[in-house]
Amino acid sequence: MKARVYVTLKTGILDPQGKAIEGALKSLGIEGIASVRQGKVFDIEIAPTADRAGTEKLLAAAADKLLANTVIENYRVEIL
Amino acid sequence: MNAAVIVFPGSNRERDVAFALELVSGRKPALVWHADTQLPPGTDLVVLPGGFSYGDYLRCGAIAARAAIMEAVRAHAARGGLVLGICNGFQILCEAGLLPGVLMRNKDRRFACKVAHLKVERTDTPFTRAYAPGQVIAIPCAHGEGNYIADRKTLEKIEGNGLVAFRYCSAAGEVGPAFNHNGSTNSIAGIFSPKLNVLGMMPHPENHVDARLGPTDGRGLFAGLVDALVKAA
Numbered sequence: 001m002k003a004r005v006y007v008t009l010k011t012g013i014l015d016p017q018g019k020a021i022e023g024a025l026k027s028l029g030i031e032g033i034a035s036v037r038q039g040k041v042f043d044i045e046i047a048p049t050a051d052r053a054g055t056e057k058l059l060a061a062a063a064d065k066l067l068a069n070t071v072i073e074n075y076r077v078e079i080l
Numbered sequence: 081m082n083a084a085v086i087v088f089p090g091s092n093r094e095r096d097v098a099f100a101l102e103l104v105s106g107r108k109p110a111l112v113w114h115a116d117t118q119l120p121p122g123t124d125l126v127v128l129p130g131g132f133s134y135g136d137y138l139r140c141g142a143i144a145a146r147a148a149i150m151e152a153v154r155a156h157a158a159r160g161g162l163v164l165g166i167c168n169g170f171q172i173l174c175e176a177g178l179l180p181g182v183l184m185r186n187k188d189r190r191f192a193c194k195v196a197h198l199k200v201e202r203t204d205t206p207f208t209r210a211y212a213p214g215q216v217i218a219i220p221c222a223h224g225e226g227n228y229i230a231d232r233k234t235l236e237k238i239e240g241n242g243l244v245a246f247r248y249c250s251a252a253g254e255v256g257p258a259f260n261h262n263g264s265t266n267s268i269a270g271i272f273s274p275k276l277n278v279l280g281m282m283p284h285p286e287n288h289v290d291a292r293l294g295p296t297d298g299r300g301l302f303a304g305l306v307d308a309l310v311k312a313a
Contacts, residue, residue, distance in 0.1 A: 014227075014229075016185040016189045016227075066146060067138075069142065069175065
């Protein structure tokens, strides 16, 4: 089983990196982009013995304990 | 003073802080490897030094905050033991949940390598007792992620309980956006835990302790700790 965890900044948290990317896109002449916010994607391979319910729990624990800092970030788990 | 300086892969200020501790206290601190599970017996001060632990992978301090030694550091703090986190050490304390909030990328996206003026907010703590109330000290900064952020409720608690240790300010002590070089909320440069036994700060007091190298405004922090520990003994 494969899974993907998306980590994104919460609304209202300043994202200087996203702002820099936004500026770079503008300077490339790519028009029509209102704003950019940068996040992270983790591609995770699950051990073959795991079931779906267990995997969901496992990934939530992984995101809560390490992958995301929930003070500033949200996460979303997708089992592929 | 029995100090222990924790060394993570990628720490790079452990020798600077060990130098400062020895200079002021006369005793060499223990250097403790991150994979150890215990602090040396009788440790009364733990220092998490600056650097780039784990190459700042994932988030600054995130992986170091989950290192084996951190359980012992947490227990030490819970007993009321003194913990000082400088720069990356502050980031580690926040990631470990020993201090609230988080340190984000500097507002201007530049690495801040400069001497900052800090206003000492209170002097009734083991860390700041050698300073005068409202004293302005000049302390070097070297960080890319020092922009302190916390949610509104947390900030209210920090401000309401007087847990701000230092604020960025002008040489004359004026606090405002012009002197808040990294964009930190309320110009916060350092904060205490509610029991005042844990301090996290971005600037490097250990780099301003030796008169041969320049100003010595950082000395007071270590002198205060020595004094506090001698009086407690």
